Structures are given as structure tokens and as C-alpha cells.
Amino acid sequence: MLPDNPIRKIVIPVSKNRSARPPIDRAMPAAACREEEIYAALTLGTRDYVRKNGFKSMVLGLSGGIDSALTACIAVDALGRSKVLGVSMPSQFTSGMSRSDAGLLAGNLGIRFLEIPIGIPMKAYRETLAKVFEGLPEDVAEENLQARIRGNILMALSNKFGYLVLTTGNKSEMSVGYCTLYGDMAGGFAVLKDVPKTLVQSLAAFRNRRGPGKPIPDSTLTRPPTAELRPNQFDTDSLPEYPILDGILQAYVEEDQGLDEIAALGYPRATVSRVIRMVDQNEYKRRQGPPGIKITPKAFGRDRRMPLTNRYRP
Numbered sequence: 001m002l003p004d005n006p007i008r009k010i011v012i013p014v015s016k017n018r019s020a021r022p023p024i025d026r027a028m029p030a031a032a033c034r035e036e037e038i039y040a041a042l043t044l045g046t047r048d049y050v051r052k053n054g055f056k057s058m059v060l061g062l063s064g065g066i067d068s069a070l071t072a073c074i075a076v077d078a079l080g081r082s083k084v085l086g087v088s089m090p091s092q093f094t095s096g097m098s099r100s101d102a103g104l105l106a107g108n109l110g111i112r113f114l115e116i117p118i119g120i121p122m123k124a125y126r127e128t129l130a131k132v133f134e135g136l137p138e139d140v141a142e143e144n145l146q147a148r149i150r151g152n153i154l155m156a157l158s159n160k161f162g163y164l165v166l167t168t169g170n171k172s173e174m175s176v177g178y179c180t181l182y183g184d185m186a187g188g189f190a191v192l193k194d195v196p197k198t199l200v201q202s203l204a205a206f207r208n209r210r211g212p213g214k215p216i217p218d219s220t221l222t223r224p225p226t227a228e229l230r231p232n233q234f235d236t237d238s239l240p241e242y243p244i245l246d247g248i249l250q251a252y253v254e255e256d257q258g259l260d261e262i263a264a265l266g267y268p269r270a271t272v273s274r275v276i277r278m279v280d281q282n283e284y285k286r287r288q289g290p291p292g293i294k295i296t297p298k299a300f301g302r303d304r305r306m307p308l309t310n311r312y313r314p
Contacts (some may be wrong), residue, residue: 011274019072035202035203035205036206038203042195050079055162056083059165061089063090063094064094064101069220071166072084072106073215081109081111085163086109086114089153097223101219102115108215111308118149147180147227155187166189167185167289170193171193171197174300177281185285187290189311194294197242204216253304280306287308
């Protein structure tokens with residue numbers, strides 16, 4: 001039988017010797033710029049997550065793009081260059097500039113670097129699926145195979161050497177599902193999960209200004225974003241320009257505004273409707289992604305959880 005009063009009162013002793021307590025420094029630090037504060041939060045969050053979960057090193061894919069470049073910088077600043085491995089996994093669609101920028105970034109940061117081309121496993125997949133796919137044009141299926149091969153390679157390195165895999169996708173991509181399940185979403189920690197693309201660009205520029213040196217190549221900062229999963233592919237083939245996309249996402253996701261309210265801000269109504277539809281349709285993807293660091297008022301998976309199955313979507 002349970003005792004009549006199963007609740008015990010726990011008394012925590014409080015020292016009466018106030019002089020033994022360390023003094024509280026009430027001096028406020030000088031105001032830091034927004035990018036500096038956010039970068040520091042991302043670095044601290046990464047360091048804490050890696051250490052407190054028992055990992056000693058991290059691995060991430062280096063595409064030559066700005067997202068993976070910023071993630072690599074944060075990883076190095078969190079735990080040191082000796083704890084980070086960058087892996088370039090070029091395909092037939094990877095440009096020479098992307099391969100060069102990935103290697104240059106790794107050299108600037110002083111991290112370990114591997115290049116593992118995915119042409120051979122991709123050829124094996126094509127041959128395996130040739131009969132099933134016969135007569136059908138190449139499409140997103142072949143594109144996503146490349147991303148999933150890369151995810152498998154990173155997870156193999158994680159299993160073999162005990163690295164924590166860092167994913168490099170940003171909040172803009174996660175919002176609208178511009179990412180591949182079991183591909184670029186495969187990993188243990190999503191450093192930029194709550195960082196919109198336009199903020200990624202600002203943080204990367206800040207990291208180069210802060211120094212030492214300029215670890216991120218200028219071409220990485222300035223060229224149009226591309227997944228390089230097919231010839232001449234750019235993010236804007238599938239998405240609005242990022243300043244427009246991020247503005248709509250902020251209004252819809254973080255400020256809970258609806259279609260009419262967002263369109264009244266000056267965004268094209270058809271674009272707003274399309275973005276809202278993409279956000280709502282990709283809740284199932286976000287639910288399967290790794291955890292990340294909250295830096296905005298409303299982070300996915302923590303502050304905003306919507307039903308996976310519903311009838312309110314258009």
C-alpha cells in the first residue's frame with residue numbers, strides 16, 4: 001500500500017555566508033552586432049551538443065556552397081580544426097568551381113579533407129534500376145539518388161570513426177521541403193536548421209570580416225545558389241528569390257499571418273499561396289530531420305508543430 005502522504009518535502013539548504021558567494025558582474029558587455037550574437041549562439045549550441053552527447057569529432061559534406069561553408073566555420077570555432085572532417089562528394093554535375101571552393105575552404109580552415117566522388121555508386125544505382133525505370137525520363141528520382149548516396153557516405157564515416165554528422169540545410173530550405181529525406185537531411189545535428197538563407201549569407205560575410213583571414217572563398221559568397229543535381233540547375237528554378245521567400249516565411253511561420261495579410265505586404269499573391277502550400281505539405285519532412293539550434297522566435301519542431309495529416313491544406 002502507498003503511504004498516506006507519498007510526497008516528500010525536499011529542503012535545499014541555503015548558505016547564510018553571503019560573502020562566500022562569487023560576486024555577480026553586473027557590467028553589461030558592449031552591444032554586439034546581430035550577426036555576432038547569432039554566430040556566437042550557433043557556435044555555443046554546436047559545442048554543447050557535440051560534447052554533451054559524447055562525440056569528439058564532426059564530419060560534414062562540403063559542396064562548395066555557402067551553407068556547408070558556414071557550417072564548417074561554426075564547427076571549427078566550436079571544437080577546433082582538428083575535430084572537423086570535410087568531405088567533398090562530386091558528381092558529374094559538380095562544377096570545377098564547387099570542387100575548388102570546397103578544397104580551398106578546407107585549406108583555409110585547416111581541417112582534414114577528403115574527396116570521394118559518387119560517380120561509381122551512382123552508375124551502380126542506374127544499372128540496378130534500369131529495367132524498372134525503362135522508358136521514363138530522368139527527374140527528381142535520379143537527383144535525389146545523388147543526395148542519398150552522399151548521405152550514406154557520411155553516415156558510413158560516422159559509423160566507422162565515431163564522427164557526428166552535421167547537416168548543412170538552412171531554415172528556408174527546411175520550410176518548403178527543398179531538401180532530400182535520407183540525403184542531405186541525414187545526420188545527427190542540423191546547425192543551420194533555424195537560420196534563413198538570407199541570414200546564412202549575412203553570417204558568412206560576418207565570419208569573413210571577423211577573421212582571422214577570409215576562410216570562405218569569395219566565389220562561394222557571390223555565385224547563385226545551386227544544388228548541382230542536374231545540368232544548369234539553380235535554386236530559383238524551384239523557389240522564389242531568397243529575399244522574397246524569407247520575407248514570406250517570416251510572416252507566415254514566425255508571425256502567423258495568413259495569405260491575405262502577407263499579400264497585403266506587397267508580395268505576389270500567387271507566390272504567397274505557393275509558399276504557404278509548400279510549407280504545409282512538408283511538415284512530414286521536417287518531423288524526420290535532426291535537431292538544431294533555435295535562434296528565431298519560432299523554430300520548427302520546438303515552437304511550431306503542425307499535424308502531419310489534415311484537410312485544411314488547399
